[in-house]
Amino acid sequence: MPTQRHMLSQMIDPAGGTLLIRGVTGANHRGTGAPCQDASLAAVHYYKGHSYTVLAVADGHGANRYTHSHIGAHFAVEAVSESVARWILLAVDCLEREPAQWFENSRRDFEEKLPRWLRENWLARVKRHAADGNETAYGTTVALAIVFNGQVFAGVIGDSTILILRATADSTPDLFSDPTSVGLSTASLASADALAQWTTRVMALDDARLIAAVTDGFTDSIDSLAQTLFPLRDRIQEQGVTWLWKQWPNFLERLTEDGVGDDVTTVLYLPAFTLAKTGD
DSSP, X not given: OOOOBOOXXXXXXXXXXXXXXXXXXXXXXXXXXXXXXXXXXXXXEEETTEEEEEEEEEEBOOSTTOTTHHHHHHHHHHHHHHHXXXXXXXXXXXXXXXXXXXXXXXXXXXXHHHHHHHHHHHHHHHHHHOTTOOGGGGOBOEEEEEEETTEEEEEEESSOEEEEEESSTTOOOXXXXXXXXXXXXXXXXXXXXXXXXOEEEEEEGGGEEEEEEEOHHHHTTOSOHHHHHHHHHHHHHHHHHHHHHHHHHHHHHHHHHHSSOOOEEEEEEEOGGGGTTTXX
């Protein structure tokens, strides 16, 4: 059976940061003909002259009861796009009218309003598609990050992850994921208590050297994230995006073949100052 590869896509944001998006169908799925359960989103937008960057991944649960979870994952990243578009209206309005309050207000809206919009948008899509009304069949995780006005807003439901490497050489990678997800058990957008599982973090962009939205096929296949990702960060700073562009697809292929065999999807964001040494 031919290997199922997904193209590596790249875009540059207005601040000079680079987005790379890549997905690989899991080795286990290739053998059975099962569809890739992952979906992803990378986008750069403007609203009223303000730029914002969005990263998101979703991972359909894939078990027997989740017969349409690959579609549910696709609906999840669509719902992210629509929900973030609503959130940015409030964030920009506050930034322009009450700049001293914009951060606290935007963080509160991200913690409280955005997850409600996200699940409402997702459910609306599922209900339009589900002939039998079985929402559970579309169960999926979701992880997203918004880069706006010098801040990173990260939120997750389930065991997909937002991963941030800080500038400090010996710092531990920040993993923003649902603390209730253990082993094969994970929170889901399909769960009645999905909003209670929404986990968030906010940090200054200038503290970050790499931001990634990844599905659990990535994190579960790496024994030590620190030993893998810190050398990666250093190589990027030395050799730039061109090197990463060439290496990353093959790395993810090896990861699913030698790791847990799950689908692997990553959206990487490299702030401009990560690439300052290379000129990329």
